Amino acid sequence: MKNTRSWILLGGILLIGAVFLLLDFRVAASNTQTGKLIFTTDMGENMPVHMQRRDKISIVLVGEGPLVRALQKALPEQIGKAGIGESDVVQELESVYQHPVLVVKVSEPDPIWTPFFAMSQFSIHAAYGSDGDSTFMEGVEKTHTSIAKKDVSNMYAEYEFNDRSWGLISRPGYHQFLADYLAQEIVAVLKELYHVP
DSSP, X not given: OHHHHHHHHHHHHHHHHHHHHXXXXXXXXXXXXXXXXXXXXXXXXXXXXXXXXXXXXXXXXESOSHHHHHHHHHHHHHHHHHTSOOEEEESSOXXXXXXXXXXXEEXXXXXXXXXXXXXXXXXEEEEEETTSBOTHHXXXXXXXXXXXXXXXXXXXXXXXXXXXXXXXXOHHHHHHHHXXXXXXXXXXXXXXXXXXX
């Protein structure tokens, strides 16, 4: 009888552990702070033809881990909701793309996570080029000066994130929360370039 209870208890603990490690849910309060450094080159009413036509945006995510995987879902969703146009996540970082390109480099966060409390600190670098050129990102990262090109809208942003969350939080749910928050921050700058209210 005691053995049966022990096995049931162990099975229940394993099931609860699996729920928090595999399912995406979050019932929590969060204190998220963001430090930002943003450069943009806005063409005003003379925005490039690619942007006027709302051409597809190629999204390139540089980095690995669950946060990057969550961003693969969050960024296209936020771009679509903002009315900027369609987007496509591509796997390889190239110098030039056929469509406008958004490159996001994610430092591997090392979150402290428990089912009732989570915290993380990490940085993100994001760059957008309406001409599909991703090479300008390296120059801005090194010099922290804006690089303006004729008839091109560019954006470069660095974000430093600090988050503390309390409540019921699954591990996938926490990464998705961070990805959604980050995607909203990036897309808010793109909306300004695309003149979306």
